[in-house]
Amino acid sequence: MKDIHIILAEIIDAAKECGKIMLLADRNDLKIKDKAGKANFVTEYDCKIQKIIEKKLADILPNAQFLGEEEDCKIDKNAEYIFVVDPVDGTTNFIKDYHMSCISIGLIRNGKRYLGVVHNPYLNETYHAISGEGAYLNGNRIHVSDDDLENSIVLFGSSPYNTELAKKSFELAYEYFQKCLDIRRSGSAALDLCAIAAGRAEIYFELILSPWDFAAGALIVEEAGGNVTTVDGRELPCLEKSSLIAKNK
Ligand code: IPD
Ligand code: CA
Ligand code: CA
Secondary structure, eight states, rough: OOHHHHHHHHHHHHHHHHHHHTOOTTOOOOOEEEEESTTTTOOOOHHHHHHHHHHHHHHHHHTTTEEEEOOOOOTTTTEEEEEEEEEEEEEEHHHHSSSEEEEEEEEEEETTTEEEEEEEETTEEEEEEEESSEEHHHHHHHEEOOOOGGGGEEEEOOTTTTTHHHHHHHHHHHHEEEEEEEEESSSSSSHHHHHHHSSSEEEEOOOOOOEEHHHHHHHHHTTTTTTEEESSOOOOOOSOOOOEEOOOO
C-alpha cells in the first residue's frame, strides 16, 4: 500500500476539486429534490460530487469500501478500509448560498477512525487528521481551547430531519446557554466539529447524526486534544447513526 501521507495528499486534492464544483455551481439550476424528513433536500451537486469523489477515492485506495450519503451503499463492515463520505455537509446552507458547507471524507481502518479530511471551499480551509499524528488546519497544527464552560461558545445541531428530538435539543441548548457565553447553530456538523478542534468553540452536541456527518470531524477533534462521545458518554460508533457531544476537554 502507498504511504498514508501520499494517500492523505491525494484525498485533500480530491476534496479541493470537489470544493471548486460547489463554488462554481449553477445556482439557478441546483435541481433540488426532497428526501425523507423535514427540510431534507438533495441537489444535483450532492449526487454529482459524491460520484466524482467515489471514483477518485477508488483510484487512491482501490481496496477500500465506500459509504456515502447519497446512495444506498452496500459495504462489508469488516473490510480493512472503509471511506465514509458526505459530499456536501450543509446542503440547506448550500441551497441558500449561506457559505457554510463542506466536503467531509473519513477513512475507517479495522473498525477505528484512521484519517479525516474536511474541506470548506468558501474559506479555503482544509482540516485533516491521521490517527496518532495530530490535527491540522491548512497544514498548521491545531488544538482545542482550554476555556471552561463559563467562557465557552456552545454549538448545537437541531437534528432537523428528526423533529421529535427538537424540543429536547433546544432544552439542552437553553441549559448550556444559561452557563456559557453564547450558542451557535451553523448548519454543518462537520464544520462544527472542526470549530471545536480549532479552539473556536468549546462544545458541540447533536442528538442524532449519520456516520458521514462525523466520520472525519470526530477524529479531527480527538487529534486536536478534544473528547468525542455519544451524548450519554458512550463510545461513538464508526458506521452507525448516533448522538454526539464533542468537548474541548
Ligand atoms: C446536516 C448538517 C446539519 C446537521 C444535520 C445534518 P446535511 O447534514 O450537518 O448541521 O444538523 O443533522 O444531517 O444533510 O446538510 O448533509
Ligand atoms: Ca451531513
Ligand atoms: Ca450531505
